[in-house]
Amino acid sequence: MSINIPRGTQDILPGTVEKWQYVEQVAREICNQYQYKEIRTPIFEHTELFERGVGDTTDIVQKEMYTFTDRGERSLTLRPEGTAAVVRSYVQHKMFGYPDQPTKLFYQGPMFRYERPQAGRFRQFVQFGVEAIGSEDPAVDAEVISLAMELYKRLGLKEFKLVLNSLGDAASRASHKEALVSHFEPRIEEFCSDCQTRLKKNPLRILDCKKDRDHELIKTAPSLKDYLNEESTAYFEKLQHYLTTMGIDYELDPNLVRGLDYYNHTAFEIMSSADGFGAITTLCGGGRYNGLVEEIGGPSSPGIGFALSIERLLAALEAESIELPVTSVLDCYFISMGEKAKEHFVKLTYQARQQGLKVEMDYKSRKMKAQLKSADRLQAKYVAILGEDELAEGIILVKKMESGNQEKIELDHVIDYLKKQ
Known part of the structure; x- marks a missing residue:
């Protein structure tokens, strides 16, 4: 009887792995230019880290994590994303005490999510990401975004765009949350069980629901941009100014909601517009996460980062018929x-x-x-x-x-x- 690999995984064979190595090397070179240093964290962590860091209302924590109990009766989880583990390491090793701030880190390695396999999406996938922790300056947001854009440009992609939104600070989100609860609560029974659970915990996640995305109440829901206070508006305008001076084009999308609970202020995605890339166009996603370090037990240390799938990056290169210089002589x-x-x-x-x-x-x-x-x-x-x-x-x-x-x-x-x- 033959044994095949588990569903949602893949073997990367000689002839293809060289493309992975090339992309990863270009990413390393760019990070070196931007002064981001590599960090390597364990493939599994205590489950509590992701419940607290990613958020217990997210699809990742509720449905997609590979969690097991070890022989010491400890609950452990294969990492579903990179940010929570990096922040845990930042706190544990007291990187907030480093003289040069923000602390700028990058990582790349396998992540694990139990979701339906489809083109460009696997249950084990390789993620590259960066984190800049220790500064609440929109110029850092602009730097992180520019790093992601530079990677795609340097690899030769042309059919992609940057989409921005502001999720506001804690006060803005509190006002928006109150408005969302009032909007959805009278008819919440029309929504899926996940949305009903999210109503009081994190109603913003209802706007990102895949099952109920066509519901009329989602289309008429209060917009976060109408609840941004003066500080949040000024922060977002400053970021846009920096991107404009850098010559980076972008689109504003008030409905852009990242799928992790820890985001605030800046949220962004980079999307492919190449023909034949597929219905899911997102290449990269990220945003600011002020408060996450405190949630994991550290001092106040605002941060921002992004993550991208190497599989989807390679798929975008293929969609644009871009050949990488990987011939071996x-x-x-x-x-x-x-x-x-x-x-x-x-x-x-x-x-x-x-x-x-x-x-x-x-x-x-x-x-x-x-x-x-x-x-x-x-x-x-x-x-x-x-x-x-x-x-x-x-x-x-x-x-x-x-x-x-x-x-x-x-x-x-x-x-x-x-x-x-």
């Missing part, structure tokens, strides 16, 4: 004819790799024609052919694959020869 393929030649190449291959050359040899004792085909598939620049006659002469036949020109090189000098090419 082999310096030389060693073709051996006979056992003595093969024995010599075992040593020569090792020595060539010690000198930094990318080389390969045949391990199947195939005929020359088959070995030449392997060299061609591996895009070898040269092949080095060694048989009994060449061994007797102390030379090796080196052929340039592109031109077909070949030379006889002394065996002891072939590595030096290849290094000069």
Whole structure:
């Protein structure tokens, strides 16, 4: 009986994994330019972290987490997102005491959510994200947004847009929450059970409901923008000013609601507009989370961040027919004819790799024609052919694959020869 991988997961095979490596390397380079340092957190954390950090009214906590009890009767959860774990580490290691603030971090790694698999969405997916913690300055918001936009631009994407909204500060959200409760409460029984639970805890999440999104009350619900106080309005206007001076285009969407409870003030998404990308257009989402550090036990430390799925990024590149420069060229393929030649190449291959050359040899004792085909598939620049006659002469036949020109090189000098090419 064959065993296949679990539903909602994938094997990333050679030929494809190089694209992942390229995208991840570009992300690292941009973070280095922006002075964001890498952080690596555990793949599983205490369940309470996500209940408190992500929010117990979210779909993630209510329906999508992979939670288990270990042998010590502790409830643990495979991380469904990256921010809560980064903030936990920020608090635990007292990064708020670092002399240079904000603390700027990035992460990339697997996340886990039990949701219906579909194009670009998996139960195990790889997320890249950044967090800037320790400053309540709209200029930091602009920097974080610009970092995300730069990644997509540098990879060659053109069909995407930035969408912004303000969720306001605590006072603004309290006023809006009161208005939403008054709006929905008389007819809340018409909504799904999730929305009924959210009514008093977090009615803003009703606006993001997938089941009831066409309900007339959602379309006529009070808009948050009408409840922004003077401070929240000024903050949002300053962010827009910074983005304009940076030459970053954006659209305003008062209905944009991020799916995590910890967001306030700035909320944003980057969406693909490429033909054939699919019905779910979101590439990246993020926002400001003042109050999350305190929720997890730390001092007042406002923060902002974003996260994106590498799978969806690659899908967007494919939708725009963008080829990444990931071809791997082999310096030389060693073709051996006979056992003595093969024995010599075992040593020569090792020595060539010690000198930094990318080389390969045949391990199947195939005929020359088959070995030449392997060299061609591996895009070898040269092949080095060694048989009994060449061994007797102390030379090796080196052929340039592109031109077909070949030379006889002394065996002891072939590595030096290849290094000069």
